[in-house]
Amino acid sequence: MKSIVILISGRGSNMEALLAAGLPARIAAVIGNRPDAKGLATAAAQDVATAVVDHKAYGTRAEFETALAAEIDRHRPDLVVLAGFMRVLGDDFVRRYQGRMMNIHPSLLPAFPGLHTHRRALEAGVRIHGCTVHFVTPSLDNGPIIIQAAVPVRADDDEKSLAARVLAQEHVIYPQAVRWFVEGRLFLGADGRVLLDGAGIPEGALLVPAPEQSGATLRALAESG
Numbered sequence: 601m602k603s604i605v606i607l608i609s610g611r612g613s614n615m616e617a618l619l620a621a622g623l624p625a626r627i628a629a630v631i632g633n634r635p636d637a638k639g640l641a642t643a644a645a646q647d648v649a650t651a652v653v654d655h656k657a658y659g660t661r662a663e664f665e666t667a668l669a670a671e672i673d674r675h676r677p678d679l680v681v682l683a684g685f686m687r688v689l690g691d692d693f694v695r696r697y698q699g700r701m702m703n704i705h706p707s708l709l710p711a712f713p714g715l716h717t718h719r720r721a722l723e724a725g726v727r728i729h730g731c732t733v734h735f736v737t738p739s740l741d742n743g744p745i746i747i748q749a750a751v752p753v754r755a756d757d758d759e760k761s762l763a764a765r766v767l768a769q770e771h772v773i774y775p776q777a778v779r780w781f782v783e784g785r786l787f788l789g790a791d792g793r794v795l796l797d798g799a800g801i802p803e804g805a806l807l808v809p810a811p812e813q814s815g816a817t818l819r820a821l822a823e824s825g
């Protein structure tokens with residue numbers, strides 16, 4: 601059975617979704633870079649091992665990342681899952697876990713990398729927004745896309761309502777991506793392409809939730825051809 605280490609910085613709702621998903625994998629540890637990350641208590645309450653590698657305790661990013669890598673490697677994970685981990689990671693760290701580290705980002709990448717994605721989506725007036733799980737490569741919020749979910753942006757949306765609609769889908773696609781990986785079906789090919797079951801991206805790697813979850817807008821669009 602493959603094992604996973606999850607990195608968090610705060611609330612940890614994606615981590616919780618992963619713990620609840622009944623994945624055929626061992627969750628070896630949840631590691632936070634902030635001692636007060638709420639998700640650490642949630643994980644501990646479920647008897648998952650937790651650790652803190654506090655970035656503030658290190659003088660440089662390189663020192664922090666050396667300590668973080670040592671803590672991760674102690675658990676010998678097959679996969680490192682960034683679940684709301686809010687530190688930018690250096691190239692050496694990223695290369696160390698190339699092809700076995702994933703991230704979730706609250707936008708339809710490559711649109712809106714970085715922070716405040718929901719506010720920026722509203723400002724840009726996009727009609728479709730969503731979330732992306734990708735393998736992590738050295739450039740920020742970029743990297744081979746594994747799965748995306750799309751949600752409509754409604755006329756009366758504010759940042760909060762849009763974030764909630766996207767987050768509900770994050771909790772669906774992240775467990776799916778991790779499941780593919782731990783089942784040994786998902787790989788990052790040498791050419792940087794994502795392979796599922798030995799081939800390119802399947803239909804299931806785009807999720808457009810049912811109208812009752814995401815509003816009637818998408819259905820209306822589809823029906824009007």
Ligand code: GRF
Nearest residue numbers: 611612613614684704705706
């Ligand atoms: C999520 O929206 C995730 O996409 C982003 O940070 C947020 C973390 O939320 N990277 P949580 O800690 O998983 O609840």
